[in-house]
Amino acid sequence: MADHGKVRVRFAPSPTGQLHIGNVRTALYNWLFARKTGGTFILRIEDTDVERSEGRYETQLLADLKWLGLDWDEGPDVGGPYPPYRQSDKMDVYRAYAAKLIQEQKAYYCFCTAEELERERQQALTEQRQPIYSGKCRKLDAGEVERRRAAGEPAAIRLKIPEHPIRFHDIVRGPVEFSNEVVSDPIIVRSSGMPIYNYVVVIDDADMKITHVIRGDDHISNTPKQVAVYEALGLPVPEFAHLSTILGPDRERLSKRHGATSISHFREMGVLPEALMNYLALLGWAPTGGDREIFPTAELIKEFSLERVTPSPAIFDNEKLNWLNRQYIKSSAPPVIHEMGTGFLRQAGLLPASPNGHVSGWANKLIDLLAPYVDRLEQLPERAGIIFKHDPAEFLQSAENAEIFANDDRKAISVLWEFQKRCPDSELAPERFKTIMNEIKTDLSVKGKDLFHPIRIALIGSHSGPDFDRLIPLIEEGSHLQLPVQVKSVHERIREFLTAIEQRRG
């Protein structure tokens, strides 16, 4: 086992697309482990697949990781003692190691073409044999190899897999063993000269003195090949920790068709980074005792341990993420929520691009009022509809609402008329509102629902909603502000609603 004393771990994504939530969790566990142990967290870009790698993805990847709250001690942007941190900058190193392996006869040139190999593979499959490489070119004599090379025949480089079972240790799963009979001699350098992932990853990890390889369990079957590379090169084999897959509700690997899967998508939905981090940490890991759910970052670092990571796959549960996000929305410092919330309202065209002091003060109150009602901040603009959208005709479309005004002795309508009569067309102060309500209560002898529901429906279109003591001042203050969507005053709302009722009766 590799033991350099000090922990060194890495997250090594390929810049081939949006950062997937499963990879983010891998990054997080690496980071938590490093921070917990006082080790080093390294970011490395794996871009040997030139076809699919793009610079813009790399830029976004770094931004996404930072947004989540992760930082790295070594990486392509910050440097470090074992550069380069981008594989594409390191080709000559890989070639040098490959040459060494050839020379030591631990690897050999393979002249088989892709078509030949595919044919052999299919053949093996139909004969129900193991579809592993026959080892044909392993037996080629040196002279022939030399001749064909000289003739310019393209050749890949294959590693010789040893004649014994390959074992490695996995912190999450314990000892793992693969029979050498199921492991082909893997290609380590393509005939184009471009090295293969399973090979470069080992060289990079070894060069960077990685002590613990923490990654997704889709790499488990690759690990024996990699261990063979370590052994051929005489390099110390690190500890492994293979993390289980994150599944969608249908128990299939979480993918785009399950909805949001990239970290930026969650950010756009108004999920707080702390909440996402907390949720991801809990997906596949639990603290001792397992009876606590809320873990701010510092606590997470304190409690985290790789030994407690669960080996079984986990289904991503949006409901629980929502719940956690709500907890973090409630416990976050108000300015944080104000700023984020304002962003969403502005984006929806409900606030001006650069609000003045009055407007932003009012917007903050609006956000305070609505935030407890949302799972994700992106829901804010829709919730703000109770303030910005006032359409009496539409309110009366609802059967539930219509019924309240259609029935009985027109009590609900009388309540509104009485309210209208007493409501000043200038600003309605909260104390004044209370007085009015009390007056109507005695004069018409209505109380409770019969009193409150008609008024709330007239104001916001639903008999349920926020407390009047908070709602009324907000509406009134908003109605005096210069906003992209003008807020109607209480007085206007009641008047227009009464008009709509009259019209409806014809």
Add this chain to the structure above:
RNA sequence: GGCGCUAUCGUCUAGGGGUUAGGACGUGAGAUUCUCAAUCUUAAAACCCGGGUUCGAUUCCCGGUAGCGCUACCA
């Protein structure tokens, strides 16, 4: 097909040879409120199956089943 990994409430999980199998999300009920949300209380809800070991297995071992992964000159 082969190989590998996995298996506790619907979901995330704690636990572990003898437990009323614990917590959380979600769900139901109740309290509170004019109402909704929030909050509080409360209820229902789980050890995949079959063998073995054992006085006793959900726990340890073996097998089965199921799910997932790998089986590339992708990463």
